[in-house]
Amino acid sequence: MDVDLSADTALTTALIARPLDWRVRIVEHVEIDTATSCLRRRSLQALPLRTLLPSSAAQAAQDATTALVVLNVASVPRGALLDLDVNGPENAPAFLLPRAEIASRETDFLLALVEDSGLGSVDEDVRQLMEAVLGYTSTGWDLADAEDLAKYANSYLEDGFGRPLPEAVVAGWLDVDGRIASRLAGYGEAGAGLSPTEHPLLALPSFADAIDYESLDWHERIQALLTKYLTLLEEAVADAASSAQSAAGDFLSSLADYGRNYDMLVATTVPLDEPFLLKYSERRALSWAHNETQQDLVISDALSNHVVLSVDDPNVRITSVRARTAGQDSDAFGAFTTRQSQQTYAVYAHDPDRDYRITLDFTLAPLRRLQFVINTTTVLLVLLATAVAIEHPSQLRDLALIIGPSALAASVLLNREPSTLGSHLRRRSTAALGIALVLLLVAGVGSYLAPHLPDWLIER
Missing domain, CATH: 1.10.8 (Helicase, Ruva Protein; domain 3)
Structure with missing residues (x-):
């Protein structure tokens, strides 16, 4: 008997919040097969999910042996997915959720962390802003850093709202936006471009259709919305500073990470009382400096992670590989080399105290x-x-x-x-x-x- 649990957002939240309770082992293969991109293949070995079902889902699935559920297969960089292929257990079909639905479920997870931290309830306006921020996709504007945002904010927002905006209003929004970025600084990894969770001003045009422009105070309402978001972050930062292990710290780290990555949430049918296997593959772009390039990898979203780097061309060899903490120049912590040859480099990570994300810097050369x-x-x-x-x-x-x-x-x-x-x-x-x-x-x-x-x- 099969049951549909894909609409149960509490189940998705539980699976995102407790990855090590059901993810046993993840094997990721990075195959360098062209000069412009590489093939990334990932297999996820999972435990039976019945014991993780929240009460509502457990009651609905008490007589079922399989269920249609939404699972977070991997954390992937923001942007379009190239040559994506996802397979559920025994090659069952798996369907990637729309970006807006992924943002909504990620917001549920973040608000659950806020509730666990005791910071109080979050009103609907802030929730809508968080969904807009998490669902933000890049536009035609090339805003590389905060200086570009400040320089082109008026033009960007006028283009998004479809009407001119007073410079004083935009300056006020920018001020709150900068303070928000300073609160999240240090909780996320450095990266190219602007993070929408650190700069929610980027997502403001998504509210353009819902604003009553006849109201004289709509500028102030947006200012108040950004201020509420800032207040939430300030309270979380204060709570995280008082305790090394706190839900507030997890909230800030997750929110910062969602600014540059998102959970690949897919709906697929899985057995509830048996282990199962999920597989997916995609292509990632390669950017070369001389003959050196790099790839970011998650190595702490399962009890153990195994990463294999290989080259497809028999006339090409791997000359050097360095695993470092993502966004930093220090060597990665908790990742151990298990095998290395001219065409293969393998990393195994199982220590509970290890980096969440690492960067593999590697150099290739002809034989x-x-x-x-x-x-x-x-x-x-x-x-x-x-x-x-x-x-x-x-x-x-x-x-x-x-x-x-x-x-x-x-x-x-x-x-x-x-x-x-x-x-x-x-x-x-x-x-x-x-x-x-x-x-x-x-x-x-x-x-x-x-x-x-x-x-x-x-x-x-």
């Missing part, structure tokens, strides 16, 4: 034997070009013997890499080889033509 061929050929061509420039051979047979190795260089340049990754990693050595080939050809052609040029052309 040494392939790079040796290119480098040797490049050096040979440069030496031959230098010899031609010094000796100036003019006989065609001599030049043919000297320039003959250019065919080897051409074959290397025309060789097709099995992946765009290999081509990307060889771009500098290939460019050097191409330049050396051109130098040799120019020196050879110039040496042959020089004796045959008319005297007047040489004189000119």
Whole structure:
């Protein structure tokens, strides 16, 4: 018998709040297979959920063996998901919830932490602001930091509200927005761009359709709304400072994390009395600095986390890997290397006291034997070009013997890499080889033509 528990938000809140009670092991595979992106595959081994059901869900599922539930599969960066594929137990279909619904359930979880901390109830206005903040998606405005926000706030908000705004009003909103950001500073990880939970001003245009613009005090109402949000954060900061282990601290950390990431909530059918397995895969972009790139990973959302980094191209090797705490330069805490080779790097984390999120910095390079061929050929061509420039051979047979190795260089340049990754990693050595080939050809052609040029052309 099957029961639908997907509408039970209390169950979703319980599963988000108590991940270690049902997540046994997570295995994540990061496969570098192209120059622009990597394939991320994650499998989640879970315990039976019946003992975690809240009273309302437990009563509805007392005669059921399976249930349609909403599960948080992973924490993913804000933005569009590329090539997403999610499978429930035994390849059952799994459906990603709409972004607004995810924001609503994340708000339920955050407000449950507020209630546990004893900070009091949160009114409906603040709840709506939190949902807007958590559901915020990037716009066409390129607001990289707080300075950009302050500079373009008037234009951004006028575009969002569809009407001009007094500068004094926007300045007041910006002041509260800056104080909010200062309260959350230190609870989240540094990252590119603005966090909407730290800068709720970004989400204000989402209220544009619900505002009565005929009311003379609508500016003040938004100011009051931002102030309520600020007051909630100030009370949470004060409570968190008084206790190292507090629900208020968890609320602030979760709210800050939701500014740059969100829970991938999916609805799927799972057995209630048996362990089950969830799988998902997606693509993440790669940004290179020389031949080095990085990937962020969560390693503390299960009792144990196993991460495997590998390269798909057999002509590419991993030269170095460093695991560090996300947003910091210190080495990651609680992550242990279990296996390392030229094409595989594995990390295992099981210590309860470990980083939640880490960053893998890794450098890739072509295999040494392939790079040796290119480098040797490049050096040979440069030496031959230098010899031609010094000796100036003019006989065609001599030049043919000297320039003959250019065919080897051409074959290397025309060789097709099995992946765009290999081509990307060889771009500098290939460019050097191409330049050396051109130098040799120019020196050879110039040496042959020089004796045959008319005297007047040489004189000119």
